[in-house]
Each structure stands twice: as C-alpha cells, then as structure tokens.
Amino acid sequence: MDSATNRLIRYLFLSFLAIWLVFTIFPLYFQFITSLKPVAEINSMVPTFWPETMRPENYSGIFADPGSLKSLIDSLIVSIANTLLSLFLGTLAGYALARFIRGFAGENIAMWILSNRMFPPVAVIIPMFFLFDATPWGTDSYFSLITLYLVFNLPLATWLMMVFFRDAPRELEEAAYLDGFTPLQTFFKVTLPLVFPGMVSVAMLCWIFAWNEYLFANLMTGTTVKTFPVHIPSFTSGSQTLWNLVMAFSMVAMLPPVLLFIFLRRYMVRGLSLGVVKG
Amino acid sequence: MTAVKIKNVNKIYERGNVHAVQNLNLDIKDGEFVALLGPSGCGKTSTLRMIVGLETISSGIIQFDDVIVNDLTPEQRNVAMAFESYALYPNLSIAENLAFPLEVRGIPLEERTMEVNRIAEMLQISELLNQRPGQLSGGQQQRVSLGRALIREPAVFILDEVLSHLDAHLKFQMLFELKKIHNSLGKTMVYVTHDQMEALALADRVAVMANAKLQQFANRNELYHRPVNRFVADFIGEPSTNFLKARVCTIEQKIVLEVNENLNFYPDLRRQELINEKGLEEVIIGVRPQYLTLQDGTGKESLTAEVLINEYLGERNILEVKNGSDRFRAVVPPECRAIQGDMVKLFYEPNHVLAFDPQTEVCLL
Numbered sequence: 286m287d288s289a290t291n292r293l294i295r296y297l298f299l300s301f302l303a304i305w306l307v308f309t310i311f312p313l314y315f316q317f318i319t320s321l322k323p324v325a326e327i328n329s330m331v332p333t334f335w336p337e338t339m340r341p342e343n344y345s346g347i348f349a350d351p352g353s354l355k356s357l358i359d360s361l362i363v364s365i366a367n368t369l370l371s372l373f374l375g376t377l378a379g380y381a382l383a384r385f386i387r388g389f390a391g392e393n394i395a396m397w398i399l400s401n402r403m404f405p406p407v408a409v410i411i412p413m414f415f416l417f418d419a420t421p422w423g424t425d426s427y428f429s430l431i432t433l434y435l436v437f438n439l440p441l442a443t444w445l446m447m448v449f450f451r452d453a454p455r456e457l458e459e460a461a462y463l464d465g466f467t468p469l470q471t472f473f474k475v476t477l478p479l480v481f482p483g484m485v486s487v488a489m490l491c492w493i494f495a496w497n498e499y500l501f502a503n504l505m506t507g508t509t510v511k512t513f514p515v516h517i518p519s520f521t522s523g524s525q526t527l528w529n530l531v532m533a534f535s536m537v538a539m540l541p542p543v544l545l546f547i548f549l550r551r552y553m554v555r556g557l558s559l560g561v562v563k564g
Numbered sequence: 565m566t567a568v569k570i571k572n573v574n575k576i577y578e579r580g581n582v583h584a585v586q587n588l589n590l591d592i593k594d595g596e597f598v599a600l601l602g603p604s605g606c607g608k609t610s611t612l613r614m615i616v617g618l619e620t621i622s623s624g625i626i627q628f629d630d631v632i633v634n635d636l637t638p639e640q641r642n643v644a645m646a647f648e649s650y651a652l653y654p655n656l657s658i659a660e661n662l663a664f665p666l667e668v669r670g671i672p673l674e675e676r677t678m679e680v681n682r683i684a685e686m687l688q689i690s691e692l693l694n695q696r697p698g699q700l701s702g703g704q705q706q707r708v709s710l711g712r713a714l715i716r717e718p719a720v721f722i723l724d725e726v727l728s729h730l731d732a733h734l735k736f737q738m739l740f741e742l743k744k745i746h747n748s749l750g751k752t753m754v755y756v757t758h759d760q761m762e763a764l765a766l767a768d769r770v771a772v773m774a775n776a777k778l779q780q781f782a783n784r785n786e787l788y789h790r791p792v793n794r795f796v797a798d799f800i801g802e803p804s805t806n807f808l809k810a811r812v813c814t815i816e817q818k819i820v821l822e823v824n825e826n827l828n829f830y831p832d833l834r835r836q837e838l839i840n841e842k843g844l845e846e847v848i849i850g851v852r853p854q855y856l857t858l859q860d861g862t863g864k865e866s867l868t869a870e871v872l873i874n875e876y877l878g879e880r881n882i883l884e885v886k887n888g889s890d891r892f893r894a895v896v897p898p899e900c901r902a903i904q905g906d907m908v909k910l911f912y913e914p915n916h917v918l919a920f921d922p923q924t925e926v927c928l929l
Binding site: 456462465 | 616617618637638639643644645647649651653654655664665668669712
C-alpha cells in the first residue's frame with residue numbers, strides 16, 4: 286500500500302472517530318445545557334444550543350423536594366449492598382468453579398449460571414412481583430431490590446470471577462500451601478490479590494447495573510423505597526414535565542458512576558483486559 | 565534429614581483414565597541428591613507432586629523416614645519446592661517473597677530480615693530485595709524461587725525443572741551453585757528434569773522414568789555403562805547411542821554379530837556367553853559414539869565406514885558414517901579432517917558393545 290492510500294485511510298478513520306464522538310457527546314451536552322435553561326426556553330420552538338438565560342438555581346431547585354436526596358440515598362443503599370453481595374458470592378462461586386469443578390460438568394454449570402443473565406428480564410417480572418410480595422418484607426423494600434438485582438448481577442460476577450481465577454496461576458497457590466498456608470489463608474493472601482483488578486471491574490459492572498435499573502424498581506417499589514430512576518419522572522408541574530429539573534437531577538445522578546470510573550480507571554482497564562493477553 | 569521411601573506407588577487420574585505412575589519403588593537415602601529423569605509425560609512430575617503432597621496417591625505408600633506421609637498436608641510433610649514457573653508472589657517484593665515461609669511460621673521480623681539477607685547473599689540477589697518479581701529476569705526469578713525454598717529448614721527439597729528456563733551460560737553457573745548448596749546443607753534433594761546432562765551433573769543417583777514406569781535407578785556410571793534397556797541407553801548420553809540390528813553368527817566358536825556383509829561387531833566374552841545362553845538369533849547392538857574412535861589400541865577391534873558428514877563442534881567432531889545401508893555416529897577429535905566420501909577406520913573395545921534382546925529390548929548384562 287502506498288503512503289497516499291495509507292493517509293487516506295487514516296483520515297477516513299479519524300473522521301469516523303470525530304463523527305462518533307459528536308454522536309456520543311451531543312446528548313450529554315444537550316442534557317447539560319438543558320439543565321441550566323429556564324422552562325420557557327426549553328419549550329421554545331427553535332432549540333437553543335447555549336442557554337440564553339442561565340438558571341443554575343435548577344440544581345438547588347431539585348433538592349427542594351426532600352424525595353430527591355432520599356432517592357439518591359436509596360439508590361446508594363441498594364446498589365452498594367447488591368454489589369457487595371454479588372461480589373462476595375460471585376467470588377466464592379467463581380473460585381469453586383475455576384478450581385474444584387472441572388471438565389464437562391464444570392463447563393455446563395458455569396454456562397447455565399451465565400445463561401441466567403441472558404433471558405429477557407421482562408419475562409419474569411410478574412412472577413417476581415408475586416414472589417417478593419409473599420416475603421415478609423414485601424415488594425417495596427430494600428431487601429426486594431437487593432436480592433432481585435442478584436438475579437442479574439450474580440451470574441455475571443460468578444462467570445467473570447471464574448475466568449479471572451482460571452487465569453491466576455495455580456502454582457502460586459501450591460507454593461503457598463508448601464510454604465505453610467492453609468487453603469483459606471492462601472485464598473485471601475495469595476489468590477485474591479491476583480484477581481483484585483478483576484474484582485474491581487466486576488464491582489463496577491454490578492454497581493452500575495444496580496444504580497441504573499429502572500424497570501423492576503418502578504414495578505416493585507415506589508413508596509417506602511424509591512430509587513432515583515423512579516424518582517426522575519416526578520419532576521412535573523401540573524401536566525408539564527420540568528425538563529430542566531429532570532436533566533439537572535440526571536446530571537447529579539450521573540456523578541457517582543463517572544467519578545468512580547475516573548478513580549478506578551486503572552483497575553478497570555487492567556481488570557477488563559485480564560485474561561486477554563496471556564503471559 | 566530425611567530418607568524418602570516410595571513403595572509400590574501408583575497414580576491413576578480418574579479423568580481420562582490415565583495411569584500416570586505404575587508401581588513405582590524408590591529408596592532415596594538421607595542427604596542424597598536424586599534426579600528424576602525422563603521425557604515429558606513419563607510420570608516424573610506426578611511422582612514429585614505425590615512426594616510433596618499436592619497430588620493424592622492412588623495406591624502404595626510414601627514414607628519420610630519411618631512416617632507414612634500419604635495423608636499429611638504439604639505443610640505437615642515439611643517439604644520445600646522450587647517450581648518450574650518460579651511461582652513468585654507478584655504482589656510482594658523479593659524480600660517479602662523470601663521471608664514468606666518464615667512469616668507463615670510466625671518467626672519474628674528481625675530474625676526474618678537476617679535470614680533473608682543471608683540467603684540473598686548466598687544466591688547473589690541482595691541488590692534485588694526491594695524489587696518486584698515482574699522486574700526480574702528469568703535467571704534472577706529462578707534464584708529467588710530457590711531462595712524461598714532454601715530459607716526454611718525442610719525435610720526434603722524438591723526442585724521441579726528449575727533450570728529449564730535459563731540460558732546455557734547461567735544454567736552451568738546454577739548447576740555449580742546447586743551442587744555447592746547441596747554439599748553445604750547435606751539435605752535430601754529430589755530434582756526433576758528432562759535434561760540428562762543436568763541430571764547426571766547434579767545427582768548422586770538418577771531415576772530414569774519412561775511410560776509411567778521406573779526404568780533404572782542408579783548412579784551415572786551404571787546408567788552409562790550398564791543401562792538396563794534400550795530406552796536408558798538411548799536417553800542417557802550425548803550424542804545418543806548407535807543402535808544396529810545384527811544377526812548372531814558363530815565363527816570359529818566365537819560369536820560374531822553381523823550387521824551386514826561388511827560390518828561385524830565382536831562383543832566381549834561375557835556377552836558372547838549371554839547371547840549363547842539366551843539362544844538369540846538376532847540382537848540389537850548398542851555402541852556409544854564416544855567409544856568408536858580413530859585410536860587403535862591393544863585388544864581393540866576395528867571397522868571401516870564411509871564418512872557422510874563431519875560435524876565440527878569445537879572441542880570434538882561428530883562423524884556421521886555409513887557402512888552399506890547402516891548409518892551410525894562416532895565422536896572424533898576436532899583435528900579430524902575427514903570429508904564426505906572418505907573411508908575411515910574406527911576402533912572399539914569389545915566390552916563397549918552392548919547387546920539388547922530385540923523382543924524385550926532388555927540389555928544383556
């Protein structure tokens with residue numbers, strides 16, 4: 286290939302990236318500026334691409350409703366508790382699958398666990414409602430959401446942790462046994478540090494799912510417990526949706542995952558590429 | 565100080581139904597340096613893992629002195645092992661790696677540091693103590709892994725192919741170091757390798773394994789001069805032994821082994837008797853290339869052959885020669901200038917002609 290074609294391909298590639306960037310950034314940008322606009326400007330026929338009148342008060346306005354802060358706290362409780370549970374159970378199950386149940390049976394069990402993640406959640410949404418309604422905690426509780434999200438997060442956590450554990454060299458564990466560690470000590474002091482980056486990325490994936498989940502939260506909860514995705518549609522005035530407040534609240538709700546991702550990026554990248562490059 | 569006795573040990577892997585070790589008997593003396601030698605898949609690693617306690621024993625017993633260790637954990641057996649893949653803890657520094665076995669045993673920090681420094685000095689890795697395993701070269705990692713095994717006072721040392729990843733120069737250096745360490749510690753050591761050079765250089769006795777069975781357990785002299793079968797004769801020695809099919813003839817009441825009409829071998833009297841006793845009509849002759857020389861001497865027999873290749877290797881040459889359709893090799897001095905097509909006369913001592921039963925491949929000794 287001559288250098289002219291090479292350059293052409295390079296430019297094509299770069300312009301594709303530029304288009305892609307606009308495509309992904311624009312909704313965020315529009316959300317951001319909308320959160321700063323007054324209602325009248327949002328409803329104008331010709332959309333503006335920068336607020337004509339700035340209304341940063343929108344951000345304090347959303348917290349005038351005490352339910353806003355509570356919904357964020359509810360979301361935090363549900364997502365953190367669910368993440369810790371998924372990680373704990375998924376790590377143990379993943380380790381067992383990676384080390385003790387090998388061969389054909391192990392593969393099948395692991396695949397079956399993962400397949401739980403693949404079916405459409407809507408298919409079980411009604412049975413789930415009745416199932417949780419029958420528990421002493423009812424549907425509208427932290428318990429219901431925390432355990433319900435396990436259905437989706439645990440298979441993912443188990444599968445990913447199994448893959449990470451498989452890639453962790455077994456010799457290290459054997460060396461630790463010989464050095465005098467019990468299997469449990471070995472697991473915590475030798476094996477877990479090896480898969481730690483993987484655990485971080487699994488935690489992120491689980492947490493983001495639990496943080497963002499709307500469908501089940503909307504159906505199951507709403508009074509005692511109200512996570513923020515369920516709370517968002519409540520910013521209305523009469524029949525009018527207050528889009529500026531909706532956008533401002535969404536911006537606030539976006540912060541925790543974005544910050545978390547920035548801080549844990551190092552681990553995320555290492556975790557997600559764990560097992561991609563061997564050796 | 566521990567002697568290791570392996571009695572009728574079998575290892576059968578349920579999955580795949582593999583009989584990896586068959587009826588193994590080994591008697592390793594206290595303080596002895598023993599090598600388990602064999603090609604890959606011969607069962608040597610399974611044997612080693614059973615000694616260490618990382619693999620269950622299907623049947624038979626393993627004793628450390630008089631204690632049956634079959635059901636003991638690796639820690640209770642008090643064995644130290646250096647792994648082929650080093651198995652250094654990547655999240656710990658070199659010093660922490662070395663101190664790990666001591667830390668587990670609750671030895672105070674001061675004493676740990678002292679021991680780490682002592683071992684590091686012995687293995688010349690003192691300047692690496694603050695680094696991580698990932699920053700080290702293979703040779704350095706290997707020494708750290710040895711150091712971790714040496715730092716405590718185990719009953720038995722197990723070394724699993726520990727030199728296989730080192731370059732030739734470093735390998736020689738480490739061979740020497742290992743021998744020195746063994747001499748100064750006087751511990752029982754079991755060394756697993758597929759490299760006969762390493763095994764012969766290091767070990768007091770070598771257990772040669774093939775196809776899940778022990779072939780021969782002897783010192784290097786025995787293995788070299790009195791191999792029990794064709795496999796051992798072939799596996800031990802570099803370049804490997806020449807094997808030639810021969811017919812047993814009797815000429816003037818002496819047994820002569822005829823390879824082809826121009827090539828006869830004359831074995832010594834003892835082998836003649838043995839061949840006679842067995843009533844063999846055919847044998848496989850084994851002659852080491854080292855024992856086919858250009859030098860004549862008293863009692864030597866000779867043969868002639870045509871040179872195919874003269875391979876120059878520095879301190880020696882290897883001649884690839886043929887007689888009729890039979891090819892074999894001889895080790896000659898580097899001054900030998902023979903080129904393709906030349907005829908050479910090669911000499912051998914009759915007692916260096918090994919004879920194998922063609923059916924069982926057992927050596928007639």
